Amino acid sequence: MPVITIFCLVLSVVSVFVIAAVVVGREARRLDAVAPRVVYELDTAVDFVASALPSETQARLTLDELRELLRGHLNWLAERNLMPQDVIDRRQDIQSPLIVDETHLAAFLFDEAVKRGVDLLDDVDVVHVLDAHNAYFAAIGAVGPQADSL
Numbered sequence: 001m002p003v004i005t006i007f008c009l010v011l012s013v014v015s016v017f018v019i020a021a022v023v024v025g026r027e028a029r030r031l032d033a034v035a036p037r038v039v040y041e042l043d044t045a046v047d048f049v050a051s052a053l054p055s056e057t058q059a060r061l062t063l064d065e066l067r068e069l070l071r072g073h074l075n076w077l078a079e080r081n082l083m084p085q086d087v088i089d090r091r092q093d094i095q096s097p098l099i100v101d102e103t104h105l106a107a108f109l110f111d112e113a114v115k116r117g118v119d120l121l122d123d124v125d126v127v128h129v130l131d132a133h134n135a136y137f138a139a140i141g142a143v144g145p146q147a148d149s150l
Contacts, residue, residue: 038140038141038142039140040074040140040142042067042070042071045070045133045136046063046066046067046070048132048135048136048139049066049070049129049132049133049135049136050063050066052131052132052135052136053066053128053129053132054128056122057122057124057125057128057129060120060121060122060125061118061125061129065118065119066129068112068113068116068117068118069109069112069113069116069118069126069129070129070133071116072108072109072112072113072115072116073105073109073112073129073130073133075112076105076108076109076112102127102130105130106126106127106130109126109129109130110123110126113126
């Protein structure tokens with residue numbers, strides 16, 4: 001086989017490898033900059049949260065009441081622009097970390113419970129619901145890490 005044929009063959013193989021490496025690297029960088037696709041399903045969230053609640057809280061809340069509390073929590077998130085409408089292939093643009101104060105969130109949820117007609121027999125139920133709902137968000141990959149300090 002002539003030397004020029006071997007040279008062209010090697011050059012072709014190297015060229016294909018370089019082009020493939022560049023394309024794969026570019027796509028990997030693009031996908032790394034895009035927010036992961038997280039799908040929140042209310043019925044799945046209700047089932048997850050209900051199973052994660054302590055038995056005392058499960059006995060005091062119906063699934064419909066739990067659903068209303070979760071909707072209240074979602075409203076709280078939406079009011080603070082934490083649930084964007086168009087997140088598919090959206091670049092991550094968080095400029096500063098966001099810290100959620102659970103005390104204010106619990107107070108908001110108490111108010112939502114009254115507005116939505118949820119009869120809370122024990123205040124600790126709201127805390128349990130919030131903890132379980134946040135665990136659902138973590139399970140589906142919708143939240144970042146907890147802050148080390150304020």
